Amino acid sequence: GRGKWAPLLSGTKIKNRTILNSRRLQFDESIEFNDLDEICQFTENLLATALSFSVDSLKSSADEFVKFLNQASALCCLPLRKLKGDAGFCIMVNIYHTLLQHALLLTVNGPLNKRSVGHFMRCTSYEIGGDVFSLAEFQTHVIRGGLSAPVLPRAPYVEAPRGSKGYRMHALEKSDRRVNFLMNHGDEASTVEIPILQVDKLETQLNAACTKMLEQVSIDPQKKAIVLPKVCDVYRNDFGTGDAVSCVYFSIPFMPSEKRDIVKKMTNDRTNLPLLKYRQSSDLFHGCLQQEKESTLLPSAASSPKEV
Numbered sequence: 001g002r003g004k005w006a007p008l009l010s011g012t013k014i015k016n017r018t019i020l021n022s023r024r025l026q027f028d029e030s031i032e033f034n035d036l037d038e039i040c041q042f043t044e045n046l047l048a049t050a051l052s053f054s055v056d057s058l059k060s061s062a063d064e065f066v067k068f069l070n071q072a073s074a075l076c077c078l079p080l081r082k083l084k085g086d087a088g089f090c091i092m093v094n095i096y097h098t099l100l101q102h103a104l105l106l107t108v109n110g111p112l113n114k115r116s117v118g119h120f121m122r123c124t125s126y127e128i129g130g131d132v133f134s135l136a137e138f139q140t141h142v143i144r145g146g147l148s149a150p151v152l153p154r155a156p157y158v159e160a161p162r163g164s165k166g167y168r169m170h171a172l173e174k175s176d177r178r179v180n181f182l183m184n185h186g187d188e189a190s191t192v193e194i195p196i197l198q199v200d201k202l203e204t205q206l207n208a209a210c211t212k213m214l215e216q217v218s219i220d221p222q223k224k225a226i227v228l229p230k231v232c233d234v235y236r237n238d239f240g241t242g243d244a245v246s247c248v249y250f251s252i253p254f255m256p257s258e259k260r261d262i263v264k265k266m267t268n269d270r271t272n273l274p275l276l277k278y279r280q281s282s283d284l285f286h287g288c289l290q291q292e293k294e295s296t297l298l299p300s301a302a303s304s305p306k307e308v
Helices: 036-051 062-077 085-105 117-123 135-143 162-170 199-216 230-234 244-254 257-267
Strands: 008-010 013-015 124-128 131-134 218-220 225-228 275-278
Touching: 008 117, 013 117, 036 062, 036 085, 062 085, 062 124, 085 124, 085 135, 085 199, 117 124, 117 131, 117 135, 124 135, 131 135, 131 162, 135 162, 199 244, 218 257, 225 230, 225 244, 230 244, 230 275, 244 257, 244 275
Parallel strands: 225 275
Antiparallel strands: 008 013, 124 131, 218 225
């Protein structure tokens, strides 16, 4: 049969995976993750370290980046079966954003674009717990595994290849539609600042991600029109009945008070709703990502789990 490292179908082309955390092989690692708290701390620190780098700083921070590569290699020892509940959700989303930042830093052909992002998302991978996950597989089958299928996704929203359906076995127990506003796709419609998820702050962080993304909502009371972020269109079936008005009703609590009051007034009469539209996808992509300023984690806190 085809192994997990085998080439995959991306669009109409056969492509090889690029596994970014293979600097040290699994049999070189003598790492033991004892419990969920330790895994959470490790992945939080790993993401904080990744976000401390920029494309311009890599040359001057070569030694620190090598240490980061060694730490990322330890993910091959992660016990996937232990990733449950809120802790599992935080761990996998933090790893996804670590991989995204890692891949953006090493992009050799300049910034991403709509033509290159498909292969980038389907092929860029980490080995985790004896399996290999691409960015697209993380999104489609693991983090969003319990949510609805996207509607006509186009770049930067990239679905995993059809042959990746076996990754559904790793779908997170926790399904939360707010994750649609949290997941970064690398495009400039996604915020450049990444939150480092922590279990005790998760609810606040999910709500904050919704608030930040929904700043993109624009209102024209004269024309009686509301324009929603593109993510609301692609994942529309996660919101009520899958129409735009359901997403508006979901979004109202996360809007600033002034905007919230206007939208409530515009949508009170369900027989005379405003024109609801979606933004176009962004054509521009971030060169790299940054740590959200509100976070108190310091990159220097990064540490490896215990060696045995």
